[in-house]
Amino acid sequence: MEGLKSGYKxxxxxxxxxxVILFVYTATSKLLAFEVFETRxxxxxxxxxxxxxxxxxxxxIEYLIxxxxxxxxxxxxxxxxxxxxxxxxxxxxxxxxxFSSSIPCSCxxxxxxxxxxxxxxxxxxxxxxxxxxxxxxNQQQSYKLKKYTA
Amino acid sequence: MKTRIFKIVLPLFAIxxxxxxxxxxxxxxxIITGYYDHPTNGSTPVLVDCxxxxxxxxxxxxYQVFKYPNLTEPLHKNNQ
Numbered sequence: 532m533e534g535l536k537s538g539y540k541x542x543x544x545x546x547x548x549x550x551v552i553l554f555v556y557t558a559t560s561k562l563l564a565f566e567v568f569e570t571r572x573x574x575x576x577x578x579x580x581x582x583x584x585x586x587x588x589x590x591x592i593e594y595l596i597x598x599x600x601x602x603x604x605x606x607x608x609x610x611x612x613x614x615x616x617x618x619x620x621x622x623x624x625x626x627x628x629x630f631s632s633s634i635p636c637s638c639x640x641x642x643x644x645x646x647x648x649x650x651x652x653x654x655x656x657x658x659x660x661x662x663x664x665x666x667x668x669n670q671q672q673s674y675k676l677k678k679y680t681a
Numbered sequence: 682m683k684t685r686i687f688k689i690v691l692p693l694f695a696i697x698x699x700x701x702x703x704x705x706x707x708x709x710x711x712i713i714t715g716y717y718d719h720p721t722n723g724s725t726p727v728l729v730d731c732x733x734x735x736x737x738x739x740x741x742x743x744y745q746v747f748k749y750p751n752l753t754e755p756l757h758k759n760n761q
Contacts, residue, residue, distance in 0.1 A: 544687075548695045555699035563707040570734045601692050 546664040547600050550613050551601055553657065554600075558593035561586075577626055592616060605670050614661035621654040707739035715739060715756045724750045731756040 535640050561568045566588065572582035596616065599609030645653060712728050718726040729746050731739035736757035739746040746753040 542689075548691070551695045552699045552702075553693065555696050556703050559703035560707055563703060567732060574734075597696075663744050673730050 539670075543664055543667040543671070546667075547606065549660065550657070550664075551597050551600055554593040554597045554613075558590035558597075561590045566650075575627075578632060582656045606616065607665070607672065609666055610661055610664045614658060614665065617654055617658050617661060621651065623660060624651045624654060626652075713756075715741070716750050716752060717741045717744035717746045718752055719744070724752055726750070729756060730759050732759055733757065736751060 557637050569582060569586040572585055575582070578585055592612075593616070596609050596612045599605040599612060601609075624647055628651065687724035690707045690721060695748050712730055713725050713732070715731060715752045716724045716726055727746060728739045729739055729741060731746060733748050733756055736759065748756055
């Protein structure tokens, strides 16, 4: 974390840990209630054809991103992957909002109690956090690069 | 020592926190609020051991229970 002011370092660490908590929490919740999660995916009009695969793939991807976020060398990959996954989830929410808001959310854990609109705001906040994290992480890396080439 | 806390203890704490939270919320999810059509009061909230996915229809006495106050999306009994 050398190269960033301490306030920015804390901000970057906080963003990373927020994502770690979010992904581990939602992935574990999905696996704990796997049957419910899978059935909800089958009920969804857009992804029902791939529900079988997605039921395993989504928690697995969330755990994988967590691993990337926890190791300094792969933080950047983890942040880009987090941004990508959150963007996909948000695109799905926007689709659901236009299609039917009565479709149950298969988000995992307490997030299921959020309405679709609240969920959209929640996801957009995390997208902003991921972008801030990427900017800070890139700044960090360019500082290191300058240091080694100087 | 400080670095050790940041590198090992903090990530471990975050993961354990997330896992315990997911277990805690999953344990609580059995009882949910549903709504049934009361003959005089109309849509009335009630706590039921049901889900919105599968199973036989969730009933509160003779009344069918729904997920939303506008009595849409029927709830289903949890399989015990």
